[in-house]
Amino acid sequence: MTTDNAAARGLRIGTAPDSWGVWYPEHPRQIPWQRFLDEVEKAGYSWIELGPYGYLPTDPHQLEDELGARGLKLSAGTVFTGFHKGDEQWQRAWDQAVQVAGLAAAVGAEHIVVIPDMWRSDLTGEALEPRTLDAAQWDKLAAGQERLGKALLEEYGVRQQFHSHADSHIGTRGEVVRLLELTDPRYLNLCLDTGHYAYYGGDNLRLIQEHPERIGYLHLKQIDPEYRFDVLKNDVPFADSASRIMVEPPSGIPDFAPIIEAVSAIDPEIFAIVEQDMPGVDIDLPLGIATRTRQHIFGCTSFARQH
Known part of the structure; x- marks a missing residue:
């Protein structure tokens, strides 16, 4: 197979505001959104995610103009859910979906990445609830996510991609597989975040090989495998370790x-979005990291493409 043929079948590589340290709609230490978009273009990417709603322009015409001026397109938006907590969580999730999916779909995105609430506060490190779910909570979580995925598809034509996460109830291989077993693939598949899955010892390639039909989206990141054990042994909150463990x-x-090539064989239209967690980073650092990361990806496999 030639490199050109491989590239034509390879995954679309993009990046996200998270790779510039953006975790909140507004924060005095975050990079201004105009500079973020300029630097994404400079780093050589064509696809981005929306990031926290309100960081990028929320008017679809303005957003489309700003992206178009830099040759960028939107792959997905993000919604946060806590369905295991009870029925009242539906309205909270749907209120977000109306904003995020409405904006994302208006500018051509086809995916919504859904991140479950963390059991530990990302601001204070305080434990907010037990680390694991009981059977009733599992049922509520699965039913809520499935309902959300069905509504997103029917109302906005976008697909739910569930993102397992450090310090959330869905993190280990067993937890991820249990969620897949409890949900309908028509309405919920995975945003496989390679770093967060490896955080709890998950084998990304094994998950891809065993559940290829449930891989709908990728977040590309790497972790420090030795520091991971210090974090877990000493119960360090993810928010405190993120900028060091995600390298x-x-x-x-x-x-x-191997991950890009395995997923490309499943469906070359799947996105692979670089998302290196760097909260609070010096705003002058991300451009160089993002540029080198893109160069590394395109240098290590022929199954990657820009558009």
């Missing part, structure tokens, strides 16, 4: 090339 590729694990 610049290719210095961590997992290797990107």
Whole structure:
């Protein structure tokens, strides 16, 4: 197979505001959104995610103009859910979906990445609830996510991609597989975040091989495999360890090339979005990291494409 043929079948590589340290709609230490978009273009990416709603322009015409001026397109938006807590969580989730999915779909995105609430506060590190769910909570979580995925598809034509996450109730391999077993693939598949899955010892390639039909989207990141054990042993909150444990590729694990190639064989239209967690980072650092990361990805596999 030639490199050109491989690239034509390879995954679309993009990036996200998270790779510039953006976790909140507004924060005095975050990079201004105009500079973020300029630097994404400069780093050589064509696809981005919306990031926290309100960071980028929320008027679809303005957003489309700003993206178009830089040759960028939107792959997905993000919604946060806590369905295991009770029926009242539906309205909270749907209120977000109306905003996020409405904006994302208006500018051509086809996916919504859904992140479950963390059991530990990302601001204070305080435990907010037990780390694990009981059977009734599992049922509520699965039913809520499935209902959300069905509504997103029917109302906005976008697909739910569920993102397992450090310090959330869905993090380990067993938890991820249990969620898949409890949900309908028509309405919920995975945004497989390679770093968050490896955080709890998950084997990304094994999950891809065993559940290829449930891989709908990728977040590419690597972790420091040795520091991970310090974090887990000493119960360090993810928010406090994120900028250290999520390292610049290719210095961590997992290797990107086998993952990109395995997912490309499933569906070359799947997005692979670089998302290196760097909260509070010096705003002058991300451009260089993002540029080198893109160069690494395109240098380590021929199954990657820009558009």
